[in-house]
Every structure is written in C-alpha cells, then in structure tokens.
Amino acid sequence: MMGTVLGLGFVAPVSLAQEQPLCLEFQADRAKIDLSTRRLELQGHVSVQAGKYGLHAESLQLGKQEESLQVVGPATLTLCPCDRAPIELDFDRATLEFAGDITMTSPTLRVGDTPVFWLPWVWFRSWDQPGLLPPKLAWRGDGGLLLGPGFHLPWKDGVGQPAHLDLYISGYTRGGFELESSITTTRSRTNMRFDRMHGDLVRLESEGSQPSAGPGGLTWRVDTVGGSRGVTGLIDIREAYRPFDEAAAHVEVQPSSYSWLYAGVAGTGIRGRDRLHWGPSLLAHAGGALGIHSGWEASGKVRVLDDANQDAAHLTMVRARWFAAPILGPSKISVDGQSIARSLSLYGHSSMDVVAWSTSEASFPFARSYASTVHLIEPFVRVVGLSSARTAEPSMALLPPAIAGGSRWTATVGIRSDLGPPGASRGFRWEALAGKLGDFEGNTIDSAVVARAGLVQDWVTIQAQAAVLTRSEYQRAFLLARTSVGGMHSAKANIDIASRSNTDPVDAAAFEPSTQIANPCGVLSQSGTSLSVGGHLPLGSTIRAEVMSDWDLGEKAWLSTGSGLVLEHPCGCLQGRAWVSRRVGREGTDAWLALELQ
Structure with missing residues (x-):
C-alpha cells in the first residue's frame, strides 16, 4: 500500500510472483528468439507487458534464468498498465525476480516527461519483504523542517496472515526528534507517535480483536494523548479537542444468541490535562424480538476508576429500550421508549x-x-x-x-x-x-x-x-x-x-x-x-485542489484551515497529497508531502 522513491532497498508494491507460469505479451517490429540461451531480442517500437508492469524501448533483450528475468535496455519501466503512466523509470539494465524484487542500474525517475531523480543503482522490494519506505518530509509549525527515513518490516502472524511494522525515525532541523510507528495485522491496527520538541507528545491509537476457539474473544481500543505538548502538538483540531482520553480491553462472552458480556479493564481521563484513571469494567448487552411487531434492548456498564489521592470512583450506567411498529388498517403506529440512568460515586459523594x-x-x-x-x-x-x-x-x-x-x-x-x-x-x-x-x-x-x-x-x-x-x-x-x-x-x-x-x-x-x-x-x-x-x-484529470475551514460564528472566531493538492491517477496506481494547515491553539503552520504507489 505504501509508495516508493528511488533509493537502496525501497519497498514498492511490485511483484511478478504468481501461481501460473509467467506470461509475457509483447509487440515489436522484429523479434529474434535464441532457444539455446533462452533469450529474446526485440527491435522497433518494443512494448512488453508482464502482469500490470510494462517495458518500453526501441531495442530490448530479455533473458530468462531460473528465478528471474534479465532485461537489457535502455528501456522504460511502468508500474501500471495505463497508456500514460504517471511515473516511469528509465534504466540501462534490470533484473526482475519472480519472487517480487527488482534491481536496476542507472535508473532515472520521470514524472510525466520530466526527469526528477537519478541513482547509479536501485533495489525495489516487494511488500512482503523488509525494506525502506519513502522518507518523511514535513514542516511542523512549532518545530520547523522534519526529515527522516522509514523502515518496513513484514511477517506472518500466528495463523499465517500478513502483518507489518512501519517505523519512521525523523529529526527536526531545529533540534528534537519524532518516532512514529504503525503495526497492522488482519485483526488490529496500532499507531504510536512520540515527538520531542520543546516538550513531549505521546499519541497512541490502537484497536483490534482476537477471537477465541468458541464464541467471543478479546477486544481492545485505545485513544490517548500524553505529554506536556499533548494537545498543542496535535495537528488535527478534531483530535486535539476531543474531551476524553479512553482505553479499554475486554474479554467477550456470548451466553446466548441475543446477549453479550464484556469483562475487563478500562481507563478514562480528560484529554491533555489528566492521567488515565483505571479500573475493572463490566459491560452487558441483550436484545431480541417481542412478537412480530416489537422488540427490546437493554445494556449496562459498571466501572471503577482509581485515584491515587482519593477514594476510587464508581461509575454505573443502565440503558433500556422498547419499540413497536404495528400496522393497524391503513395506518402505521410506532412507539419508541428509552431510558438511561447513570451514577457517579466520587470523594465520598454520589x-x-x-x-x-x-x-x-x-x-x-x-x-x-x-x-x-x-x-x-x-x-x-x-x-x-x-x-x-x-x-x-x-x-x-x-x-x-x-x-x-x-x-x-x-x-x-x-x-x-x-x-x-x-x-x-x-x-x-x-x-x-x-x-x-x-x-x-x-x-x-x-x-x-x-x-x-x-x-x-x-x-x-x-x-x-x-x-x-x-x-x-x-x-x-x-x-x-x-x-x-x-x-x-x-x-x-x-x-x-x-x-x-x-x-x-x-x-x-x-x-x-x-x-x-x-x-x-x-x-x-x-x-x-x-x-x-x-x-x-x-485541476485536470489527475489533480484536484482541496480546502477546508472551521469557524465559531457565535464567538466570531476562526478555528482551523487546511488546503492542498491531491493527486489521484484514474487507474488508482498513484496517490499523492501536498497539504498545509493551521489551527487555533497551535503555533505556526504545518505542511507535509506524501506519495503512495498502489
């Protein structure tokens, strides 16, 4: 899913691996096949298609080895079957491994007809192999220019499904650094950001589930911000001004087809101003039909939140609902009744x-x-x-x-x-x-x-x-x-x-x-x-300009503004974003650039 830029060992979504034998489709003015050396020479208006990847040249030599395809150019590689691919790579020689890797000598990156980057040698890795990610390039309003490499580490989880860790280690030109990681599996997603620049910012988002052998399993969700820059360091105003930090992990049990029980631990705290208060948590939910035209739902929650200096807080919530929608002759009748009761015991008071x-x-x-x-x-x-x-x-x-x-x-x-x-x-x-x-x-x-x-x-x-x-x-x-x-x-x-x-x-x-x-x-x-x-x-077939702004008209106050350019190729092979934003409560202007090859 991530994109690639030129450099040694970069990860790209390229792979010639397939269950069926590799099939090459080509067009050329002349073709010469040497069966003894398993080489194919093509001359004049050469176009070769291998899956979604294309090779274009005036003269091209292809040689098949045991686990790779040798290409001698000069030629151009496109990473999608479009007539006008948005990104092309000119090269002299290339080795296309059937397992997915591609190595090139003297590659030049071209965007449209414009060459933008050259390296003497480059190695592209498939998504299921470790490698480098596109470098981070951003401007943070309170820290200045932020630069750093990214690393991609894939593996197979316990049931053989793909998972990966993406890690960025970046530094500010004014001093300070940022660590950002993302762990993705088939059943979970965890993002963590640690930023040190005139104070600390710790941002953690995680949610996922782990099924058990029977009905139920383990579920969790974490959405927290910490550190002295916990609120001012966040770029998105909606993240910064959420009222609470929350975290919870529960074991799910399903006693019957219409009831669920969740037992575990949970924590709550005021965002940016308080630590999480932890304690045991119990949730229950049940519902079902009452005849043909009516039904019911009921849920309850009990939580205990610790306090190092005071008595623990006890939170209880009960919710019930009954609804019916009978049809009486030409009329429709609907009744919906709901109730919620919540209690809090804190500091000896209720x-x-x-x-x-x-x-x-x-x-x-x-x-x-x-x-x-x-x-x-x-x-x-x-x-x-x-x-x-x-x-x-x-x-x-x-x-x-x-x-x-x-x-x-x-x-x-x-x-x-x-x-x-x-x-x-x-x-x-x-x-x-x-x-x-x-x-x-x-x-x-x-x-x-x-x-x-x-x-x-x-x-x-x-x-x-x-x-x-x-x-x-x-x-x-x-x-x-x-x-x-x-x-x-x-x-x-x-x-x-x-x-x-x-x-x-x-x-x-x-x-x-x-x-x-x-x-x-x-x-x-x-x-x-x-x-x-x-x-x-x-702004054309592939680029659009975007803008957004939030205002408090009652106070006649501006809250946030963002604008930028978004690149999306029609076939979905390339996505890019250049964005600039500014918000109330945060110093300076933020900007970043991202590019993804699909």
Whole structure:
C-alpha cells in the first residue's frame, strides 16, 4: 500500500510472483528468439507487458534464468498498465525476480516527461519483504523542517496472515526528534507517535480483536494523548479537542444468541490535562424480538476508576429500550421508549443522571407508483415526552451529563414526502411539523415549527433540520444542516452548520432525543453557531485542489484551515497529497508531502 522513491532497498508494491507460469505479451517490429540461451531480442517500437508492469524501448533483450528475468535496455519501466503512466523509470539494465524484487542500474525517475531523480543503482522490494519506505518530509509549525527515513518490516502472524511494522525515525532541523510507528495485522491496527520538541507528545491509537476457539474473544481500543505538548502538538483540531482520553480491553462472552458480556479493564481521563484513571469494567448487552411487531434492548456498564489521592470512583450506567411498529388498517403506529440512568460515586459523594423519553407516532401513508419512481405522502401525528433529572454532583468530569435536568413534551402534526426510485437511497425527502412544546407542570407553552429535508442525488446531498420555538416575548431556534454539492470528479462544496440560539438543551433534546442524549458533548450542547466549509476543484484529470475551514460564528472566531493538492491517477496506481494547515491553539503552520504507489 505504501509508495516508493528511488533509493537502496525501497519497498514498492511490485511483484511478478504468481501461481501460473509467467506470461509475457509483447509487440515489436522484429523479434529474434535464441532457444539455446533462452533469450529474446526485440527491435522497433518494443512494448512488453508482464502482469500490470510494462517495458518500453526501441531495442530490448530479455533473458530468462531460473528465478528471474534479465532485461537489457535502455528501456522504460511502468508500474501500471495505463497508456500514460504517471511515473516511469528509465534504466540501462534490470533484473526482475519472480519472487517480487527488482534491481536496476542507472535508473532515472520521470514524472510525466520530466526527469526528477537519478541513482547509479536501485533495489525495489516487494511488500512482503523488509525494506525502506519513502522518507518523511514535513514542516511542523512549532518545530520547523522534519526529515527522516522509514523502515518496513513484514511477517506472518500466528495463523499465517500478513502483518507489518512501519517505523519512521525523523529529526527536526531545529533540534528534537519524532518516532512514529504503525503495526497492522488482519485483526488490529496500532499507531504510536512520540515527538520531542520543546516538550513531549505521546499519541497512541490502537484497536483490534482476537477471537477465541468458541464464541467471543478479546477486544481492545485505545485513544490517548500524553505529554506536556499533548494537545498543542496535535495537528488535527478534531483530535486535539476531543474531551476524553479512553482505553479499554475486554474479554467477550456470548451466553446466548441475543446477549453479550464484556469483562475487563478500562481507563478514562480528560484529554491533555489528566492521567488515565483505571479500573475493572463490566459491560452487558441483550436484545431480541417481542412478537412480530416489537422488540427490546437493554445494556449496562459498571466501572471503577482509581485515584491515587482519593477514594476510587464508581461509575454505573443502565440503558433500556422498547419499540413497536404495528400496522393497524391503513395506518402505521410506532412507539419508541428509552431510558438511561447513570451514577457517579466520587470523594465520598454520589450523583445521578437519569433521563427517559418516549416517541409515539401515528401516520397514514399514501403512495403512488410511476414507471421508475414512487411518491409517498404521509401525514402523521407525533407525541414526545422527555424527563431528566440530576442530583447535585461533586464532579461530573468523568461522566458528562446526558442533558440538563427538566421535563418536556411536544405534540405535533405534520406531513412527510418521499420521492425517488423504489428501494433506493437516492431521492428527495422532506418533513414539516408544527405544534406545541411545554413542560409537565403547565408553566410554559411554546409554539414550535420544525422542518427537515433531505436530498440525495449523484451530484448533491442535503440533510437539514431546523426548529423555531416561539413565545410571546421571544423566539428561540436551533439548526442542523449538512450539504454537499458536486461530485468526486467535478467541483464539490461541503457546508456543515450547527446552531442553537438561546434554546434550552432540554428543548432541543425534546425534538431529537436520541441524537442529543447519545452525544452530550455534541454540537447542540451549548448555545452558539459552528460552521465547517470545504470542497475541492479539479485541476485536470489527475489533480484536484482541496480546502477546508472551521469557524465559531457565535464567538466570531476562526478555528482551523487546511488546503492542498491531491493527486489521484484514474487507474488508482498513484496517490499523492501536498497539504498545509493551521489551527487555533497551535503555533505556526504545518505542511507535509506524501506519495503512495498502489
């Protein structure tokens, strides 16, 4: 998967190894075969194809030995069957090992018609052999120029499947160094980065599973950042501002076909400001059908987190759900009830966070079929009830609350429409509803208008939702929208916006309880408006320019910007990226260059 540059022993995805005998297809003006020496001489407009690799020359000699093919040029090697390969290698002599290695004398790397690099000798290794990777070339805003070699070490795992370690050892021209490793197997992926430059950064990401002989097995996931530069050293703003570091490893047991049990250890800590708090962890999940039209789910989690200076923290969460969707004559009825209870015991005090909600809907669908399209019009009545409560907590840092305490109900009537091919994801969908929002004490009653729209076509995708809550003295609103216009091979623009204006989070959750409660640190957790824009513009058949930017419009603050050039050859044989980015909370500008041959 990784690419290659010229140099001794570099790894490239090249291999002539195959189960069937090697078959060469060639075209030339003249051909001469010497059976005694097993040599083939070709003259005039020579073109030889061996698998996906091509040889081109005016005069070429090919000689087959026991485990290799000897090539005498001068000739040009292409690593893909394209008519105009993006990268070519001119050489005088070459040895193509059937096991995968290629050696060349006097090779010149050409990009298009431009020669860019020359070496007296080069050795390409196949992906299942140890070798060198393309060198790292990057500019780090807080460290300057970063350069270093990469090493590729493959092996076979315990069941004979391929695995490999990629290791980069890089140094800053201003002093300091970076170690970056990636271990990949068929069932796991582990990335580690250690960066020392005016402080330390340790970044670890790992996830994987190891099955057992019976049902179940071992699973793990780690996502942590440490060191004095743990947050400021990260380039991606989304990684830097995740609220928590987490790590967990569990043994999975499946007592029955509808239940699972996970027992192990887990750790949680505030990203960039706290160590991980570890302790035993127990998770359980079960679910199944209740008759033909209903079902249920239940899950629970118990964790104990250590604290070197205080009593251990005890975390408990229980979640339950029941849902049903019967059909009564011409109408459809759906009921979905869910509840979550979470508790935290810390420093000798206890706190609890409980939320429950139920959504009931009755709809009356009308459908009409055309030649290749179905138009659905569906009036409906929907009632949502939501109640949440929190006790006074000593600290909820390790357990973010579901939502602020309070109770709400909504009663709305609406209509939805769906127009598109039957059974397809493409089409146009919209939904509008209006009604009342209030609490169960009868103190506040708001009028509410909610609109949702979705359009999915080959060149445009729109998902939007907006709600306006009106009382006599003021208005409140929230908006969620995601828009993508254009295609992968044409100009494309992406716009994501989330806004909550003076709206109580309980009011917002009353319209989207599943989304807001499952992600309590999400985009509607606080008032304000966030905007993310991006897109790309093709600059020919293989290159496109990309740009992205994030903004906090409520605070009128810029968050991050990135732009660059992306190279993708139509046949997928070559991918490259040159990127420049800058973000809030990090000094300077970051830039890097990457190239991959497939």
